[in-house]
Amino acid sequence: AQSVTQLDSQVPVFEEAPVELRCNYSSSVSVYLFWYVQYPNQGLQLLLKYLSGSTLVESINGFEAEFNKSQTSFHLRKPSVHISDTAEYFCAVSVSGGYNKLIFGAGTRLAVHP
Amino acid sequence: GAVVSQHPSWVICKSGTSVKIECRSLDFQATTMFWYRQFPKQSLMLMATSNEGSKATYEQGVEKDKFLINHASLTLSTLTVTSAHPEDSSFYICSTLGGAPMNTEAFFGQGTRLTVV
Numbered sequence: 001a002q003s004v005t006q007l008d009s010q011v012p013v014f015e016e017a018p019v020e021l022r023c024n025y026s027s028s029v030s031v032y033l034f035w036y037v038q039y040p041n042q043g044l045q046l047l048l049k050y051l052s053g054s055t056l057v058e059s060i061n062g063f064e065a066e067f068n069k070s071q072t073s074f075h076l077r078k079p080s081v082h083i084s085d086t087a088e089y090f091c092a093v094s095v096s097g098g099y100n101k102l103i104f105g106a107g108t109r110l111a112v113h114p
Numbered sequence: 115g116a117v118v119s120q121h122p123s124w125v126i127c128k129s130g131t132s133v134k135i136e137c138r139s140l141d142f143q144a145t146t147m148f149w150y151r152q153f154p155k156q157s158l159m160l161m162a163t164s165n166e167g168s169k170a171t172y173e174q175g176v177e178k179d180k181f182l183i184n185h186a187s188l189t190l191s192t193l194t195v196t197s198a199h200p201e202d203s204s205f206y207i208c209s210t211l212g213g214a215p216m217n218t219e220a221f222f223g224q225g226t227r228l229t230v231v
Binding site: 034036041042043044045046049090092101102103104105106107109 | 118120123148155156157158159160163205207209219220222223224225227
């Protein structure tokens with residue numbers, strides 16, 4: 001079975017500072033990896049995903065994540081955060097090969113302060 | 115990306131009554147939908163997988179007689195919380211898979227905040 005661990009439940013950071021949200025997974029088979037963002041009382045929005053190919057994936061709003069197979073990690077980074085990045089971030093995994101359910105981590109609350 | 119609409123966005127009901135939540139895929143046909151619940155400050159927990167035209171598959175520990183799922187068409191899945199109790203109060207979210215390649219992106223509804231009083 002697959003599982004996802006997000007080591008930090010909350011990450012406070014000042015505006016324009018860099019941030020890293022950590023995600024580790026466990027799986028005995030090949031997986032797809034995702035980061036989702038959730039704003040208050042809303043559903044989830046896909047931030048970025050790793051399916052195959054380049055281990056570094058980027059989103060349109062400046063976030064990036066790197067798949068590290070040896071460390072079974074998929075940490076999310078941004079070099080300079082904005083107030084608007086304040087949200088809950090979820091790392092998720094699904095078994096590769098197509099149509100499969102997502103297993104979510106516990107989430108990390110990113111709080112950006114002025 | 116695909117659009118998934120969930121209704122209602124919030125609902126308050128009395129203990130013992132039933133509540134129906136609808137999840138619609140607006141611009142594509144969804145043969146499979148997923149239902150999650152999320153308690154405050156916690157992650158999403160998969161409740162069940164809804165398949166069009168067949169019975170839903172429930173995760174371990176989820177009461178199928180309490181959380182009735184119907185997926186009668188390719189664009190609509192419903193979750194009915196029967197005989198609701200305060201402990202059923204939660205945020206319920208539906209999703210479906212789409213995108214390329216091989217339907218690897220999940221599209222989520224806006225969620226339904228259920229409060230049972």
